[in-house]
Amino acid sequence: MTEAAMEIGGVNRNDRFTRGSRLVGVLSKAGLAFAILAVMLYGSFVSPAFFTSGNLLNVLTSMSIVGIVVVGMTFVLVVGGLADLSVPATIACGAILSLGLQPVIGPLPAFVLAVGLAGLIGLLNGVLVGYVGINPIIATLGIGTIGLGIVQAAVGGVIVYGSNPASAEFAKGRLFGIPVVVLIFLVIALVGHFVLSRSFWGRWTLATGGNYSAAEASAVPVQAVKAGAFVITALASGISGGLLGLTLQSARPLIGGGYEFSAITAVVVGGVSIVGGFGSVPRAIAGLIFVQLLTNVMVLDGVRTPIQGFVLGILIVGAVGMDAALRKRGVS
Amino acid sequence: MTVAADCALDMRGISKTFPGVKALSDVNFAVKFGTVHAVVGENGAGKSTLMKVLNGSYAPTSGTIRVGGAEVRMRRPADAQALGIRMVHQEINLVPDLSVAENVYLGRMPGKWTFLRKGEMIRAATAVLDELGAAIDPRERLGNLSISQQQLVEIAKAYAAQPRIIVLDEPTSSLSEHETAALFRILRKMRDDGIAIIYISHRLKEVLEIADEVTVLRDGSMIETRPIEGINAAHMIRLMVGREVSNVFPKSPAEIGKSVLRVERISDGTRFRDVSFDVRAGEILGLTGLVGAGRSEVARAIFGLSRLVEGSVTVNGREVSINSPSQAVRAGIAYVPEDRKGDGVVPGMSIRENISLPILRRLSRFGRISRSADHALAAESVKQFSISPPDGERRINLLSGGNQQKAVIAKWLAAKPLVLILDEPTRGVDVGAKAEIHHIIGQLVAGGMAVVMISSELPEILGVCDRVVVMRDGHASEPLLRSELSEERIMALATGEEMA
Structure with missing residues (x-):
């Protein structure tokens, strides 16, 4: 770093940390890959069940359902939207409607309509956050609660069952030996990655999260971009919920509980900045892989549930702390 | 010693x-x-x-x-x-x-x-x-x-x-x-x-x-x-x-053409009222006054960053309605903001990503940003404005103030505007970069662009501008020709004090 670079009117107050930045930089890029390898290594030592194709396929399938939400949540964090807490509602909307509407309009239209209505919840979130300027935590919590209430009222608070075995078979089936759910997740992840890293919408998302005022003054439609992140997340959650419903062939209103937490954990552990402006879909997915493998290994190792929660909590705090530290050092 | x-x-x-x-x-x-x-x-x-x-x-x-x-x-x-x-x-x-x-x-x-x-x-x-x-x-x-x-x-x-x-x-x-x-x-x-x-x-x-x-x-x-x-x-x-800078404020003479931007009796309801002026092709119009007189507010409102409650804005004779910066850009107006750190640059992004931001859609097909167009634009800007270091991939917040400012100006010129509004473009930049920025502005007007320059620095205003509007408490003076201006006269208008 040159002297000229340091003289930017006090912008870079942390230039005294530049020395360690190479090591920190390598860690921030490859740290997660090492962590994933370490967990796999540990897993294969503690449990002979870990490295079986059955177990890994299970992990992959359950990871895929959360993973679809993670792709959307990445946009919310990158755009500076903190988090979308309405995920349980949009998942429930996707799951309940895609099963409940099957007898009325058929499985595929039911699925599409379910995802569309989930997207509508996202649109409400987006308008409140992006255009009205309400804090995202409050807005998504409120809209999520309302949405869940409506879905519960619509189905009378009971469990909805699937009535179309063909669609269930498809969702639980495999294509070229790979579970369909996993394939759908991969396609969504690829599309999400392309949009965030290669499209103008993605660049706008990063700019809006990086410096909202400067993006606005650069003719970026910041309000729409911010709102869009919540729509993307809701659509993803709707798809995720629909697939969950189809695979389980039953859906209760609280089916999506905890998914918001898992998705946020994965994104944050993946090193996507909680204050926006930095992050990518592959990073978030790496975070997801790590968290899912760790959870799986803990389960196989017989670690008690409270301890598992404890470990995940530490992971989140550690990841957010790391983000803050990296931000200071100007690596991320 | x-x-x-x-x-x-x-x-x-x-x-x-x-x-x-x-x-x-x-x-x-x-x-x-x-x-x-x-x-x-x-x-x-x-x-x-x-x-x-x-x-x-x-x-x-x-x-x-x-x-x-x-x-x-x-x-x-x-x-x-x-x-x-x-x-x-x-x-x-x-x-x-x-x-x-x-x-x-x-x-x-x-x-x-x-x-x-x-x-x-x-x-x-x-x-x-x-x-x-x-x-x-x-x-x-x-x-x-x-x-x-x-x-x-x-x-x-x-x-x-x-x-x-x-x-x-x-x-x-x-x-x-x-x-x-x-x-x-x-x-x-x-x-x-x-x-x-x-x-x-x-x-x-x-x-x-x-x-x-x-x-x-x-x-x-x-x-x-x-x-x-x-x-x-x-x-x-x-x-x-370590060298002689011959003329601190070089003003290259440009041919002044027809009126490009005209604002008539614009008000935002609170901070400025009844402001009228026009800028012609090849002209630099100065907008000065004390801090808080409403200069930046006028600029931000014309650019769609805040709302006008009254008055009209015309570009090339056609009245335009501007409610957002993207509409302003479409109308041919660009704005280099006063607060470079707050409104000018996205710090985590590279010079390239900053420069192409306002015209990303033009560089995209089916939503995908053309990699080659994006990189070519950055390379061209870095060269044209001699941004240092000459590396489009450098994160913009690692540049000096003057080079950041050049990148922000480059960003707006990529949008090919008819009118460029510069809000304190040389504030906090060093002498060399200042001369370069003045040189760039001179070239732009020589090419027929209309420029509005806001500055608190009177020697700069007097040295660079063809006409000057002085603002005081949200009101604007008539445009004054450079030949009828002195620092004393501007200060008198800006403070409302009678001239001795």
């Missing part, structure tokens, strides 16, 4: 090396009590590094520091404060939601344990503000004050700590000339109290006015320390850049 008793600060042989860069090499710097000592130099000359050594943020690689004759070692800013060294930074570092008095005594509030003695604090703050001749109510919420008043509070805060040495870093960058005069009265008062004042500024005219001594830094070395008598701006610039 001997260490005299009146020597407040004596830095000897100061070097500071960062990995790969020698930021300061063997700098000697001495300041006497009861003097104003200016430090000048281009961005990157080492002024900030030297001050960070002085305030304990950096430990020097080698060299000794004496404060009041005694050798000291400072490991952190608190050490410097304990020695009576106070910094007033370019940006305001105060808490908007606290009162003026609470800000003045922030961190050193009187009172024991948890209970503040509020009355005592307000009395003390009143005394300090009175002493400085600042008419500010200590009970007022800081956020309600103008930027220039906040700057005075910042200085009062430093002064209240009864320092021996005060460092002021570009204190006038957000002040109008009128307010600068008030600041100078305060500085002279502090000087007469025996405080050593280190004054860092790019504004050489002010340095000549206020300083007793001046030190010139260039490329991390001390070039010269000398009394202010017998030196002029041209000489100082020569020492700073």
